[in-house]
Amino acid sequence: MSVLEVKNLTHTYSGNTPFVNDAVSNVSFTVEKGEILGIIGHTGSGKSTLVQHLNGLLKPTDGQVLFSGEDIWENPKEIRKIRSKVGLVFQYPEYQLFEETVYADIAFGPKNMGLDGDELDSRIKEICRIVGVKPEYMEKSPFDLSGGEKRRVAIAGVMAMRPEVIVFDEPTAGLDPKGRENVIKIIKDYREATGATVIIISHSMEDMAVLADKLLVMNKGNLCMFDTVEKVFSRGNELRAIGLNVPIVTRVFAELKAMGIDVNENIFTVEAAVNELKRIRAGDGNA
């Protein structure tokens, strides 16, 4: 069942001026309930502009965004309602922390949705358990936390609204490897616990290979691929032509193939690579 449907969406910046520029042009796709959709594309390809339409932060110049079959702009006065159904975690979300305590910061979103008392409290505690914000942090100032912890709190603030769809714009940018791993785990755990649909923008092909079910590829404002991870990463040359690439392990396997070794080239993660090479080793032993 599709939860989001984007139909012929175009977004023009600086319309009616000499600088008119289609940041997104005629893009259509659907997002199925419960899937993880990855969005990749060069810097300036329109990824961030596109996702800001999904919760009504931007209004399409042309085209529609449907949530559960209904146009989110049907009644513009009600547009705020979509924000609790589709949550958006911006780039460097830790810059948006502002409350005096971690607890108050996480509570801000759900409070604005009308939650209070025990309901609010149990919602916050539940989210903190899922994303691993320690109880002893609750009364601390968010500004006293490390960079990775701040980001965790900022993400928890959006998750606490329990959106049906949660969109992350480069959630791992600027984090060290351990921090990246933590954020990926939080996203996976949240989806497992809530069954939410997840949309992620990332420049890391390696992270996408581990996380995503499907990939949407943007190039200069146009959607140029929308398919399973396997299908998209099998088009390495086209990806390179538009400033992207395939995961490093996939490139190692292309090299093995070029050396005349009969490997399956559709290998995108280290785990799959090890299994494939074990299979080959076993096959050689039997031959």
Next chain:
Amino acid sequence: MDNLIEVKNVTYEYTDEETVHTAVKNLSLNIKKGSFTVILGHNGSGKSTLAKMLNGLNKPTLGDILVDGINTKDEANELEVRRKVGMVFQNPDNQLVASIVEEDVAFGPENLGLEPSVIRQRVDEALKAVDMYEFRKSTPHRLSGGQKQRIAIAGIIAMQPLCLVLDEPTAMLDPKGRAEIVSTLIKLNHEKGITVILITHYMEEAEKADRVVVMNDGEIISDGAPSEIFKNVEQLKAVGLDVPQTTELLYNLQKNGFSVSTNVISIKEAACEIASALHSEEK
């Protein structure tokens, strides 16, 4: 005496709400002229604090830093130190000041009070060095992230520093942008002899460096050639770091009984290593 930078027993402390934090602890490090060094470490390991001390933005609490023989502690040397060591930061949008590319690159040399003809020459040379000369009349906000970051690098190069210190310059870039920055740095290092110190969280960017320095809790915990450093997969993981995906693959193969060595990093070498392991299995 071919050290460009000498960090001698340096400690850096800062105070917040009466608690004293030590970001860098009694650290010593020599950087050779013309070398390419990558510094790795988790967030909060002291890398950026160290980087900012190299051009005098931060001053050591204890110990000394000599840049080309000059002590960064001495206020009188401040401008000279900044001229010798240029810094590039994470977000290119925060580093560009003008609305035309060549004017942006000219900003530094103009402030050095150079003759207009000299400025012209330096701007052209700097833009050519980062392969952005053809964009000299463009406006920075119309460029890609990688291009903007190369303009930021050109702005520093135009001041003709001896050393470039880059603090996560690729964190916000796409794969092509990252590759552009790394190849630009290699070119500047090889062709112009500029000493490069690169801080990054992308392990594969360390592949082409002469030397990798790993920091943890304000101290250097290992220091050596990239292949030597990445061999210690478990030690790196223990301090919140990772290894390039090639090394990760070889390490996992080794654990599964393949006779591969983990001290290669490039894709080609990794493939050769795997191929020869498969061949020896056959025999």
